[in-house]
Amino acid sequence: MRRSSEDTKAAILAAARERFAADGYERATIRAIAADAAIDPSMVMRYFGSKERLFAAAADFDLRLPDLTAIPRDRLGATLVAHFLERWEADEALMVLLRTSVTNAEAAGRLRVIFAGQLGPTVAAPAAGPADAARRAGLVATQVLGMALCRYVLCLPPVVEMTRDEIVAWLAPTVQRYLTAPS
Amino acid sequence: MRRSSEDTKAAILAAARERFAADGYERATIRAIAADAAIDPSMVMRYFGSKERLFAAAADFDLRLPDLTAIPRDRLGATLVAHFLERWEADEALMVLLRTSVTNAEAAGRLRVIFAGQLGPTVAAPAAGPADAARRAGLVATQVLGMALCRYVLCLPPVVEMTRDEIVAWLAPTVQRYLTAPS
């Protein structure tokens, strides 16, 4: 065979991640993705069924949050911020989700599930109850997603120019307070 | 005449703001906007020239930041957060900009200009110099835009359920620190 089925599928998926991350759901066309993967558009349909299912496959990922119970309580903020920055720059799946979830309802739902389902329980330990934990997770999301938005999507110059350490230094106290301050 | 030229123009602009805010740039079609304004699509072209220029007209607005020099220094954070919440819920122009700037480069540039050009100088007073002011404005933008993203676009439930006062109470210290903490 010219290429293994799995290889092509992986190539399509990689191209899809790049296009979705760069252009968002609507402007990332199946034709462009197929061209990037050096394959016919119809193969994308054969392997993934539809554009929506291709997107679902491309946006499938995990926050891989560290076990926060092993972290000293006063280091929670810095640990979380550093982890998010690293995770964000490591692969493009988060970028895909953020870019698309602004115009695509399904992607927004997925982001909701991720931040409620993965961040919520992780921060539950310091919180006073389920509702309090959810609210604290939400507050952390506003700061962390806002940073990602400004740094990676909008590219606000002063935010782009900050080093990773500077960002951690500025944001860690914020996140720390959202997690541990008495409500 | 059936309608004054200015009236139709205003109707188109209102419909465009609504559609751009709800669907983003790509999915908001001229045909749909024209239908909302009860007019033929070709009239949109006649009045605004092109979809891009219609968008530019719809996204033209002002942050209307208050004069921060008149505010006591320790109230800066609370004042700014409250003002942004109010501004965000008052009209749809900010929503238009946020939704579109994620996939539309021109809109992102406009957001950059607004937050650098309007927020930057306003916070310049407490800062130590132009570069420092820009960085502080950027940090404020991450928190404020992140809140708008989570509350109005992604609709994260815990963030949506918070009252305006609760949001001010949680975010004000963050913004206050970004503005006035020694770097």
Next chain:
DNA sequence: TCGTCATGTCAACAGGTGTTGGCCTACACT
């Protein structure tokens, strides 16, 4: 050696998009 099947291409469909130009029609003015 031959047939089978996975891998891949080509061409086309049906629908939607921004955009254009020609035509109509109701009003205001002479």
Next chain:
DNA sequence: AGTGTAGGCCAACACCTGTTGACATGACGA
């Protein structure tokens, strides 16, 4: 009453989209 014109509609253009089905072609097992 006649006419000019501003306001509006219609039909079409050229292009792009996701999606489909018919056809090719390579590699492998019998």
